[in-house]
Amino acid sequence: MDDSWKSAIGQNAPLVILSFLQTDSKIVNYNEELSSLSTLINRDINCNGLMMDTDDEGGLETDGHLSSCIAMSMGDIQPSVQLQGPDEAAIQRVAEELRYIAAQLEHNVVAQATQNLSNNVLSSTTQYWKKHLSQEVDKALRQGVCLRDLPQEQIIVALSLTLVKGVCQQAPHLLRNLFDIALDYIRRDF
Template identity: 55%
Template sequence: MDDFRNLSSEQNAALVIFTFLQADCINTEYCKELISLGKEYDPNCNGPRIDTLDDGDLETDGHLPTSLTIALDGVLPSVQLHRNPEEEAALQRVAEELREIAAQLEENVVAQATQNLRRNILITPCNHWRYYLNREVERVMSWVVGLEHLPYERVIVALTLTLVKGVCEQTPQLLKNLFYTALQYITSSSRAR
């Protein structure tokens, strides 16, 4: 079964995006924005809860408890997406695979694309962000060599999320709007396939 096909659902895509964006969260302001977005995205979120991970460390490999969590200083807001554990695990595997693909992208190419995207979205209204996101993804895809063995749509999603995370780590206050832009971009692209 291909877990990746589930990204056409907005909730599934949102879970994958959250899981991808929270990995290696070291910027405090960025982490706070993730927590705020998590609480806002799911109206059923009951606010922060205290939870401890088995080893006391922040999980950064995509393996999360049964609900989407964003960890910061031991406070874990829970975004309950009310799905079965197998489905959540499948979506988390997708996020992990996307992070592995993103790690294969050349750092200097992604860094330049991130700077271009950030510069463009800082000077334009939100309704144009999807255009700039698409433009940078297409431009990087034309430069990337060595990922031909990977499925094209996965590389596109991994690159999209890498650019979004890069911009949001530099400018955390853009997270909410850029998250929704990426969510719309990914779900519309998945439906078009």
């Protein structure tokens, strides 16, 4: 695998996934969930990567500093992740490559795998979702996804994100949990 590709996705996996998922969807609930997730990711980025409690109202701490990031108040202004810095081009390139790979995947294989993943996710607890995602990716790869000229890792990431996107478009309320599952699943190799 190309080291720059691996580095871009490894260090910036949440941004790559979010960039992949952000498309011209006409599904209102999906777009709303995606916007909400983008806002949370923006908060994490703008607050130097610190995870924030979304229920925190902010306030003055005993040392005089605000307990929440100023970016949290800008959530409505920033509906999508604003990529900045030297990694922006790499993140966009990786997301575009993943979209290209996903477009090449055989429609019937992806549609069936998406339906299977959706059924499995809806009928099980969150702790099994990563297992279900892994099983569907493996099954889809065995069923004849033929992209032999591309590195297997790229195909797996593209297929994983395609399945997650398909399920989330059917059931937008699953976006945050499946985003976290996909992030964990992808990071296992990077």
